[in-house]
Amino acid sequence: MTEVFSGRVAVIGLGYIGLPTAVALATRGIDVVGVDVNPATVEAVSRGQLPFVEPDLAVGVSGAVSIGRLTATMETPEADAYIIAVPTPFNDDHTADVSYIEKAVAQIAPQLRGGEIVILESTSPPGTSMGISRQLAELRPDLTLPHASEGMADIYVAHCPERVLPGRVMIEMVTNDRVVGGITRRCAEKAAAIYRVFAQGDILLTDAASAEMAKLTENAYRDVNIAFANELSLICESLHLDAWEVIKMANRHPRVNILNPGPGVGGHCIAVDPWFIVGAAPELSKLIRTAREINDHKPHHVAQQVVSKASRFRDPTIACLGLAFKANIDDLRESPAVDIVEEIARSLPDVEILVAEPFTTALPQRLAVLPNLRLVPAEKAVETSDIVALLVDHDQFRSMNRSWLAGKVVYDTRGIWR
Incomplete structure (x- = not known):
């Protein structure tokens, strides 16, 4: 039987992915609390206003707030599910900066009672979701985390990367297929139940590291193809073509x-994700690195x-x-x-x-x-x-x-x- 989610969701990060995800859930009957460190963003969403430009999102924010399904705050609340949608920039050496994720996890940990699922949407290197499970285990030794349990765990951890195009987020969030990777199969199933609330595309279950790598692969593939076109343009320019x-x-x-x-x-x-692959396997990712260097130049x-x-x-x-x-x-x-x-x-x-x-x-x-x-x-x-x-x-x-x-x-x- 397909699992149905009906609890309360906290979305950590009300940016270009977090806010649309919050709206997609709230407009389909789920109580959602949006959390952000920027007071201007929290104030705008609380008024039912959009803090950035994205077609079709403004009416969703206004409607979700007006019916009381979406609220915004700077404090992480108790919830049945947590979706982390914070930035993952890269450091000067092109390795991933996961400090925003770690801060979000640190804020979530005190709120856990047992039975919650923590979902990472932020694009991240393989192993980041496992890192979340381990961090929660350190912060909450009274709870059993999935990486340390062969049976039932108290908390579930999964990764579900976004795969939407800015300017079409509210369309593609619903229609695109989703990859959901769990630390365990049960984690993936719990996460999938949340996305089934609004997703009409197929939901593909896998392990967390494979889901993380799949998202990076999608964007590295696109980056390599763009680099070919950009390098070709440089050649044509030099030949006056x-x-x-x-x-x-x-x-x-x-x-x-x-x-x-x-x-x-x-x-x-x-512009970011391919570097995470390079950082994970620097000696093997020669083509991906070269493509990034071409596009960066x-x-x-x-x-x-x-x-x-x-x-x-x-x-x-x-x-x-x-x-x-x-x-x-x-x-x-x-x-x-x-x-x-x-x-x-x-x-x-x-x-x-x-x-x-x-x-x-x-x-x-x-x-x-x-x-x-x-x-x-x-x-x-x-x-x-x-x-x-x-x-x-x-x-x-x-x-x-x-x-x-x-x-x-x-x-x-x-x-x-x-």
């Missing part, structure tokens, strides 16, 4: 499907191309269009566009850089401190500039009046104005 035209023709082969190049790779997944190449074009003018103004890591969202995490803009501004301190980003009202702190940067509407940026660098393919830029570009040096990293 149109990379998009070359790729378009190559893709007419029935067994070829090359991606389009861009200014780099950003976001909380593809691309923003520098783009920035220097723009800088070189400035030498054509006595007193140039440069427009940089876009800061987000992908089109039509406000997410700047690991964005190559931010790196590019910063490098241009620092390389040309006496040149005015006009930045257009329709999904934000302020520059991120690392850019706001640069005196030659200003955030302006796209039309003004293009109209008053000599050089236009398109960094993000927002719909607003796609539909821009091309006559605005007349007489300007244009560097289109997305190939939308070809």
